[in-house]
Amino acid sequence: MPEIGTDRWVAEFESRRVRREGPWGRLIEWSSRRWLWLFAGAAIVYPFVIGGDFGIRVGVNALLLAMLAIGLNVVVGYTGLLDLGYVAYYGLGAYGYAFLASDQFGIHLPTPVVVAVVALVVFGVGLVLGQPARRLVGDYLAILTLFFLQVFVELALNLDRLDLPFVDGPVSITGGPNGIAGVDPMEILGFRFGQVRDYYFLLLVLVILLIVGVTNLARSRTGVGWRAIREDTLAAEHMTIPSGRLKVLAYAFGATVAAVSGTVFAAVQLGVFPQNFTVALLIVVYAALVLGGEGSIPGALVGALIIAMVPELLRTPAGARLLFYGGLLVAGLTLVRPRRRLAVIVPGLLLFGLAVRALVAGIWPGLVAAETAGGVDRWLLRFSASADVVVSVLFVVTIAVALAAVAVRRRRVRDALLILGVYLLVLVWENRLVEEPSITRQLLFGALLVVLMVARPHGLLGRPRVEVV
Amino acid sequence: MGSWVAPEWRWCETMAVLELRGLTKRFGGLLVVDGLDLSVAEGEIVSLIGPNGAGKTTVFNLISGVFTPDGGDILLDGRSIVGLPRHEIARRGVARTFQTLRVFLNMTVAENVIAAEYASGTVGAVRSFLGTPAARAEAERMRAEAERRLAFFGERLVGYRLEQPAYSLSYANRRRLEIARAMATGARLLLLDEPAAGMNPAETQEITRLIGQLRDEAGYTILVIEHDMHVVEGISDRVVALDHGVKIAEGSFDDVATDPAVVEAYLGKGGAATK
Secondary structure: OOOOOOOHHHHHHHHHOOOOOHHHHHHHHHHHHOHHHHHHHHHHHHHHHHOOHHHHHHHHHHHHHHHHHHHHHHHHHHOOOOOOOHHHHHHHHHHHHHHHEEOOOOEEOOHHHHHHHHHHHHHHHHHHHOHHHHOOOHHHHHHHHHHHHHHHHHHHHHOOOEOOOOOOOOEOOOOHHHOEEOEOOOEEOOEEOOOHHHHHHHHHHHHHHHHHHHHHHHHOHHHHHHHHHHHOHHHHHHOOOOHHHHHHHHHHHHHHHHHHHHHHHHHHOOEEOHHHHOHHHHHHHHHHHHHHOOOOHHHHHHHHHHHHHHHHHOOOHHHHHHHHHHHHHHHHHHHOOOOOHHHHHHHHHHHHHHHHHHHHHHHOHHHEOOOOOOHHHHOOOOEOHHHHHHHHHHHHHHHHHHHHHHHOOOHHHHHHHHHHHHHHHHHHHHHOHHHOHHHHHHHHHHHHHHHHHHHOOOOOOOOOOOOOO | OOOOOOOHHHHHOOOOOEEEEEEEEEEOOEEEEEEEEEEEOOOOEEEEEOOOOOOHHHHHHHHOOOOOOOEEEEEEOOEEOOOOOHHHHHHOOEEEOOOOOOOOOOOEHHHHHHHHOHHHOOOOHHHHHHOOHHHHHHHHHHHHHHHHHHHOOOOOOOHHHHHOEHHHOOHHHHHHHHHHHHHHOOOOEEEEEOOOOOOOHHHHHHHHHHHHHHHHOOOOEEEEEOOOHHHHHHHOOEEEEEEOOEEEEEEOHHHHHOOHHHHHHHHOOOHHHHO
């Protein structure tokens, strides 16, 4: 007679358990528990380390994006509603702030009142516009919500020459394409936000509060219900979860978070303009969420920080270089399997570089630039200015080699092609691309995203989802 | 006033927990369930049997609100539940499991059960967001409740298993998890759709005992669809046989198993003669 509840697996569990070990493993374990403290600490120090106003402005953008991504995470990551109208609520929040705190209508309400009113109104709008989510799923909901976004943009662009009854002349509500300039800075408890740094710390507080709140929600019956709906809506309903109500709630919650970040956005840039709230921003927010990992709060945060800060890092050659070699290292460590292949590839790469350098210097000394500054230059060829064409040709060759390396199956040939490809890549990079950050910035950023997503398809901190087993 | 009409709740006590009256469902021109009458009394275990396509799962889907019936009525404690939203039906005390398992794969074992406790909660989203003491207390209570439900299955689904994703569970454990989840809704009537499907003989025996325990120790009323006749024989107070959506036999296991109409439905005409 089998006993209920006896299981060999249970008995043997401890001996089978896999733990992260060593200092590296302990560090990962520790940081996965204390990530919010790590983030808060780093974020507090950041403005003092970075110094300049520009760097803090980048931080402000990153935090705004983080708020948007964490709010969207509730809608998309938890509840599984593909909301393409999300950015409209960001815009609604920004315009709402501008309406209630600028000369547009001559209304200048205290900041806490404005934010509260905007949050409540947008929450109500979210409850109404979220109704279709009760019945529509996936791409159907996506198209419908995208339509909401377009309506918002059209209204923002065109509500500037409105003929109202009993009013003489056209009335401008949104200011049309020019938007509303001269929005009041925020003022909370008598403290007037004068500098970008003030807004940075305000946003930091908001982001941390939001993270704590959403973490609380995720543990509550509401949060668990949201995720159950994403997993299997029908089964969730059979388990007493009112799916329609919870979906609308998730939608409206996301809208409210976006609106609150919108009010700060309006205040920090002292104006609102329709072109700030287009599909382009929507894609950026989704990119942050997907890169970080749908359904993960630290993921949304990390994704937003990467998306907002990396392109800024790429503006200077030093930053770009750091990222280029960092990316190369990460790609090497994650994509080359088994790792012992690196033992062949890395020394091969070094020897190959030295050999090429010696060879070229011997045959065509005119091609090589005179100055050698040490470091990478002792290994790599530096072309003189007259050899620009050569670099362009090599650029094309690099792409061809990369494609060949992917196509070839034989291990030895593949390793050889990889050595050649990486060498050429570094060569082209050092001789040409690094000098022109305006061109390389987007290119490199795109390549980085591709590499990251290939390495971790479920996002940096997301968990791989299992659909059917 | 001459005649005094008893309020509904008064005659609940003598009434069946679940009663189907002339239940009918069509899919296009096909009559899947045809005027089915069935009642399940408090604390009873009723098995629904019949060949594939007899309409058994459709009956479950009608009761739990996946489909709305084209005719007839479904009474839970004497009150009609036809047309109610699914979560409301569940809230009133009908929980089910699925023939093709539908656990929340990417959630942990504990979360699967906590999700089903939704209706027992009172704390709204605002208080949960703020993390008020009430919200924390409720989360802890739900968690403890989930562990208690899972402990019903011995040590299989507790301990370290609580934090494992449901997709890591074996097939049999997923079936157990589904039952635990159905229990956690606070239902009194369980609809179990082929609980022993895909189980090995030892596990089948275990599930038979488990269904008995669900009634005897936990006090559930159970309507079960099952193909394994050993299970049906082991658990049923009463067996109802369906074929082409029509009830062809009802009674004790022995009566139904030897009923000529049932034998014919399973084996075809003359099936009994070739035996």
